[in-house]
Amino acid sequence: DGGITQSPKYLFRKEGQNVTLSCEQNLNHDAMYWYRQDPGQGLRLIYYSQIVNDFQKGDIAEGYSVSREKKESFPLTVTSAQKNPTAFYLCASGTATKGEQFFGPGTRLTVL
Amino acid sequence: AQSVSQHNHHVILSEAASLELGCNYSYGGTVNLFWYVQYPGQHLQLLLKYFSGDPLVKGIKGFEAEFIKSKFSFNLRKPSVQWSDTAEYFCAVIPDNNDMRFGAGTRLTVKP
Numbered sequence: 001d002g003g004i005t006q007s008p009k010y011l012f013r014k015e016g017q018n019v020t021l022s023c024e025q026n027l028n029h030d031a032m033y034w035y036r037q038d039p040g041q042g043l044r045l046i047y048y049s050q051i052v053n054d055f056q057k058g059d060i061a062e063g064y065s066v067s068r069e070k071k072e073s074f075p076l077t078v079t080s081a082q083k084n085p086t087a088f089y090l091c092a093s094g095t096a097t098k099g100e101q102f103f104g105p106g107t108r109l110t111v112l
Numbered sequence: 113a114q115s116v117s118q119h120n121h122h123v124i125l126s127e128a129a130s131l132e133l134g135c136n137y138s139y140g141g142t143v144n145l146f147w148y149v150q151y152p153g154q155h156l157q158l159l160l161k162y163f164s165g166d167p168l169v170k171g172i173k174g175f176e177a178e179f180i181k182s183k184f185s186f187n188l189r190k191p192s193v194q195w196s197d198t199a200e201y202f203c204a205v206i207p208d209n210n211d212m213r214f215g216a217g218t219r220l221t222v223k224p
Binding site: 103 | 154211217
């Protein structure tokens with residue numbers, strides 16, 4: 001069953017703690033993306049990676065970090081430096097530059 | 113700043129009414145255009161896309177969109193909506209720099 005999985009679906013953390021969100025794809029896509037979705041603001045790009053061992057900052061990378069050690073995996077760490085981490089996080093992947101992106105189910109992070 | 117604008121935050125229609133959701137963008141040059149839909153509790157999924165060719169694009173579930181280059185617009189239409197079309201709709205643009213940019217989204221509520 002091909003697709004993108006994100007885990008967990010809901011995540012709660014205390015303020016000041018780092019937390020890592022998982023994203024795995026078995027679509028054999030080169031490119032992977034992390035977005036943050038807030039009500040009334042659409043999706044904003046945090047980080048993206050077009051190839052293993054390489055990634056680029058998006059518009060709102062501050063307070064986040066990523067790694068791309070394997071083609072299938074693109075975990076996102078929300079660090080304690082992120083001022084407003086409570087949000088819905090979406091991972092996506094795609095085959096080519098400027099092409100369609102396929103989205104995972106998302107992780108809703110709540111920082112208490 | 114360059115952007116993607118969706119004019120309506122929330123649209124409420126009765127079943128069988130016609131739908132048009134506006135999307136304008138401010139990027140020059142060649143762009144790829146997309147409409148995504150997010151049904152309640154589901155993944156973001158692609159409705160339709162435009163890369164080149166016929167500016168009238170047909171997508172899934174009876175949706176279509178028209179690219180009007182002179183107006184920098186890519187409006188989404190459906191002649192007769194159903195209750196099951198209740199969802200949030202996002203317009204997205206990939207301009208020359210290859211980052212996908214999303215509008216803020218339009219929430220559509222269809223009353224049975």
